[in-house]
Amino acid sequence: MTPTPRAGPLRPLLLAAALAAGGCATTTTQADSRPTANPGPSKPVPRGATMTLPLARFHNEPRAFTQQSGFHDATNLVIRDRAAWLVAWTALHAGQDSVPPLPAVDFDRELVVLAALGTKPTGGHEILIASAVEEDGAVVVQVSVTMPGPDCMTTQVATTPADIARIPRVAAAIGFDAVSTVKPCGP
Numbered sequence: 001m002t003p004t005p006r007a008g009p010l011r012p013l014l015l016a017a018a019l020a021a022g023g024c025a026t027t028t029t030q031a032d033s034r035p036t037a038n039p040g041p042s043k044p045v046p047r048g049a050t051m052t053l054p055l056a057r058f059h060n061e062p063r064a065f066t067q068q069s070g071f072h073d074a075t076n077l078v079i080r081d082r083a084a085w086l087v088a089w090t091a092l093h094a095g096q097d098s099v100p101p102l103p104a105v106d107f108d109r110e111l112v113v114l115a116a117l118g119t120k121p122t123g124g125h126e127i128l129i130a131s132a133v134e135e136d137g138a139v140v141v142q143v144s145v146t147m148p149g150p151d152c153m154t155t156q157v158a159t160t161p162a163d164i165a166r167i168p169r170v171a172a173a174i175g176f177d178a179v180s181t182v183k184p185c186g187p
Helices: 010-021 082-092
Strands: 050-052 075-079 110-116 126-135 138-148 162-168 173-183
Touching (some): 082 110, 110 138, 110 173, 126 162, 138 162
Parallel strands (some): 138 173
Antiparallel strands (some): 050 126
């Protein structure tokens, strides 16, 4: 499937429909297709206990996976199957000249989480999937968002930052919790 540039209000509706048809989905730009050392599906955590889940980002730099994704609206996705993964991967690369090969994910043992900021008017905006914690029968994916301060020099181009990571497959509900900070710059 060849990505196409965003075209009016219909594209987000088509993307949402495609993701809903394939389960939940996620996307990424460059990917590391190395297999992860994931022990398999997570066992439920007893009530009151907290467990940090293993999390493997698709690259090792402490910044967003991509600054130019195909996600023009703020989006949090959980991808649980290959069909949804393909849709999300393609959407992530919308508007780019080519789509890299789809990274292998063992959906029997793991799933992919995606967080995207949507369109920002300048550079300097970052998103990073920081961790995943299971507590009281639910998983919370913790996301760090950094915005440039008023004195920061930024590129004057719209960006669409997004990050992706793998976590063990869980049956629990998965939510996202973003913590935003403003990067101070200047004298």
